[in-house]
Amino acid sequence: MRNNLLLLLLLVLSFSCSQKEEVDYLFYNGKVYQANEEFKVTGAFAIKNSRFVAVGNDQDILNHYESAHTIDLAKAPVYPGFIDGHAHFYRYSLGLRDVDLGGTKSFNEIIERLQKHAEEYPEEEWLLGRGWDQNDWDNNEFPDRDTLDLLFPNKVIMLTRVDGHAVLTNKKGLDLAGINAQSRIPGGEIILKNGKASGVLIDNAIYALSKEMPEIPLERKKELLLKGQANCFEVGITSLADAGLDKDQIELMSTMQKERSLKMRTYAMINPSEENMNYYFGQGHIKTDQMHVRSFKIYGDGALGSRGACLVEPYTDMPTTNGFLLSDIGRFDSLAKIILAKDFQMNTHCIGDSANRVITGIYGKYLKGKNDKRWRIEHAQVVKRSDISKFGLYNILPSVQPTHATSDMYWAEERLGKERIETAYAYQELLKQNGKLILGSDFPVEDINPLFGFHAAVARQDGNNYPDGGFQSENALSREEALKGMTLWAAYGQFEEAEKGSIEKGKFADFVILDQDIMEVEPGRMRRTQVMQTWIGGEKVYSAE
Known part of the structure; x- marks a missing residue:
């Protein structure tokens, strides 16, 4: 009897050991960069109920798991889904209806594009465009409205500079905004030419016009958001921080996420209007698998390209100005106080060294020392060595x-001078402070493709692989640092490192498959890398095939 029981026990154990767990998907024979703290590289993983349930070598995964969907990766490289740590997804998506002015080499080229669009859509009362940069033109002075007044007297023209911190409008736009040469707007500037408003509005002055824009119909908004999402998936973005959203924008995206049409994971940075603060401070943190709301986006200053960045010393190429802060220091201080009290994250746009000095000083006043509040400086572009x-x-x-560094490198030293440029775009120096650096694109200011940012971080070169040796190569990141910056560290910056940012057991099955290994390919070929597949929560949302 005892022998029979022993035999039965052995049979049961043998049977149980031979059983494999059924999973939704099983991937093997790949080169899987987990991008975890140890930066492990393995070959296989299993997915069940939208999460990774096991990650390891082929033998371990194939011996313990089985699936009706078993996929041979054929040695293809796999990475965690790319996270854009700072973007403007909502603005980018709705802007897909506008005239693309990126890459224009003259104001005449802008006029040609506007005329073509106006001919195709004669019924439009507003003619919108985005992406111009006067620094790319032979005459790199700001344009004016004279030609726009002549060609488009009956349309409101609103042409947004590449960085979003300057707009060119026409007389009809100025009249609608109630702006003239005598207008004064705190935190903004109205550029004058020959004593009259030229049509160029800087920073806070833009709002006087933008608030008059007609509302886009709801169904059109949804259509544009889905188009923007498809563009993100095509370049491997599975998650992003959307900087500066209002309540109605967050709620629209949340509704679309609940409907399962919008699948992008979004970390919403709230615009600190009185209405938004009252609502979200009352609600507290909001967290779903797709939407996370617990931070505010503050604008400290403007952009370097439009000389709105706030500098300690005057601009080298325009000694009459230092730029300016977009609010008074007391306003920044009061925001920090209440955001801390309500346990939200404060994320402040700081380009110039004065803005960085002021805001980090206010942060220090309230954070006091070591902490886990994860308050952020967005851009941290020009920072005094002492700060x-x-x-x-x-x-x-x-x-x-x-990509800001490699876009600005042609003219940044003219703005800043030889001494200040040494601590601009100083990524290695910043990385040493906490051992983490969040990487993003700021799209639509820069290209949406995160692999362009990876190349710029590692090689410090532009799309033409210029300059040889890289721009300020001492601040280049290693490939491991760059990949973590757009995966694990970006997730940390959103309080989500426990659920995304690396390929590990228990985390969301967000990953991308590329056609070449960015960890090994020569830098000159990095930007040619193509995304073959993008997966979110174990669902394939993009395929190049």
Whole structure:
């Protein structure tokens, strides 16, 4: 009897050991960059109920799991889904209806594009465009409205500069906004030419016009958001931080996520209007698998390209101005106080060294020392050497955009001078402070493709692989640092490192498959890399095939 029981036990154990767990998907024979803290590289993983249930070598995964959907990766490289740590997805998506002015080499080229669009859509009362940069023109002075007044007297023209911190409008637009040469707007500037408003509005002055824009119909908004999402999936973005959203925008995206049409994971940075603060401070943190709301996006200053960035010393190429802060210091201080009291994250746009000095000083006043509040400086573009240590002292996270460095490198030294440029775009110095650096693109200011940012971070070169040796190569990131910056560290900057940002057991099955290995390919070929597949929560949302 005893022998029979022993035999039965052995049979049961043998049978149970031979059983494999059924999973939704099983991937093997790949080169899987987990991008975890140890930066492990393995070959296989299993997915069940939208999450990774196991990650390991082929033998372990194939011996313990089975699936009706078993996929041979054929040695293809796999990475966690790319996270854009700072973008403007909502603005980008709705802007897909506008005239694309990116890459224009003259104001005449802008006029040609506007005329073509106006001919195709004669019924439009507003003619919108985005992406011009006067620094790319032979005459790199700001344009004026004279030609627009002549060609489009009956349309409102609103042409947004590439960085979003300047707009060119016409007389009809100025009249609608109630702006003339005598107008004064705190935190903004109205550029004058020959004593009259030229049509160029800087920073806060833009709102006087933008608030008059007609509302886009709801169904059109949804259509544009889905188009923007499809563009993100095509370049491997599975998650992003959307900087500066209002309540109605967050709620529209949340509704679309609940309907399962919008699948992008979104970390919403709230615009600090009185209405938004009252609502979200009352609600507290909002967290679903797709939407996370617990931070505010503050604008400290403007952009370097439009000379709105606030500098300690005057601009080298325009000694009559230092730029300006977009609010008074007391306003920033009061925001920090209430955001801390309500346990939200404060993320402040700081380009110039004065803005960085002011805001990191206010952060230090309230954070006091080491902490886990994860307050961020967005861009951290020009920082005095004496201020860099404050990032470490107060655990302030720098959130940077590598393609800004390679876009600005042609003219940044003219703006800043030889001494200040040395601590601009100083990614290695910033990384040393906390051992983490959040990478993003700031799209639509820069290209949406995160692999362009990866290349810019590693090679410090533009799309033409210029310059040889890289721009300020001492601040280049290693490939491991760059990949973590757009995966694990970006997730950390959103309080979500436990659920995304690496290929690990228990995390969302968000990943991308590329056609070549960005961890090994020569830098000159990085931007040619194509996304073969993008997966979110174990669902394939894009395929190049």
